[in-house]
Amino acid sequence: MVDKNSPLPLYYQLEEQIKKTIETEELQPGDALPSERELSESYQISRMTVRQAITNLVNKGYLFREKGKGTFVSSQKFEQNLQGLTSFTEDMKARNLVPGSKLLHFEIYPADKDIRATLSLKDEELIYKIKRLRLANNEPIAVETSYLPVSLVPGLTPDILASSLYTYIENELELTIGHASQTVEAAIVDAEDQQHLHINKGVPVLLIQRETFLENGTPLELVRSSYRADRYKFKIDIERK
Known part of the structure; x- marks a missing residue:
């Protein structure tokens, strides 16, 4: 009482x-x-x-x-520590959850000006645009759009994307992923992504943009992800120096 x-x-x-x-x-x-x-x-x-x-x-x-x-x-929120560079698949498995992915779009086309600048590409260089719905225990968690240079990640196919992209890059292509820069902000997604995420119109999401680099500093990937704010949270440990 x-x-x-x-x-x-x-x-x-x-x-x-x-x-x-x-x-x-x-x-x-x-x-x-x-x-x-x-x-x-x-x-x-x-x-x-x-x-x-x-x-x-x-x-x-x-x-x-x-x-x-x-x-x-509500169901318990999934928590991700922002201090480690992991793929979505690795992150879910670490929580004893079953990761899933539904491919929404796969395309190869010449990079536009903004993507070229972010990935340090030459004019008309080809990129992959990959849009996936990310699932945890079959529940929609995020809509993720990735951009990668075709020259750096050759042979990528929808079948390969059915498992972990990072596993393919590191094990098959023998490239070493080094570090990433990431920003987080609130945003509103369009009607299509609202439907994918099972959220109502006007409900904010966590918009995550990550730029990933190889160990030698070469830009590997630009990822823009819209995470359900009611199901996901991010954690970071901060030390006073």
């Missing part, structure tokens, strides 16, 4: 209690939360206070609403 004599706001106390039931797995992903009326009567607090607690938990990703149906417990 909530303590009305506590200096902590009532909505915050309720929020913490609901969060605890989720974190201790008393409430499981997909479980329905009691209605605002039921929670209001159970805790003897106003429905406005209940609504504020629930809204905060929805905004933090613990809960999600379905219009006309109610409020439900």
Whole structure:
């Protein structure tokens, strides 16, 4: 129950209690939360206070609403540490999840000005454009678009992309991937990608742009990925120096 004599706001106390039931797995992903009326009567607090607690938990990703149906417990977010350079496949396997990929687009064409500048390519040099839907345990997590020089990664085919691209680059082509530069920002995706990711119009995603280099400094890849913000989070450890 909530303590009305506590200096902590009532909505915050309720929020913490609901969060605890989720974190201790008393409430499981997909479980329905009691209605605002039921929670209001159970805790003897106003429905406005209940609504504020629930809204905060929805905004933090613990809960999600379905219009006309109610409020439900969200699945746990996948977490990726930003300090290591791994492929999506490697990242999912490290979490004991089953990685999956659906090829949405595969094309070879001359690189445009921006791509040429990023990958240090000559005029009219050919690149691969690869767009894939990334899955974890068969759930859509991200839409990923990659650009790679054909001259650097020859022989790439849709069949090869059914497994790990990085494995092909390192094991078959014997190239050594060295480092990457990555940025993260909030964005809104178009209607097509909303459908791929199973998100509603206007829901923001985490837009990740990564430039990957070989050990000798040669640009290897430009990747732009739109991750579901309700299912994915990124972690970085920072030291004070």
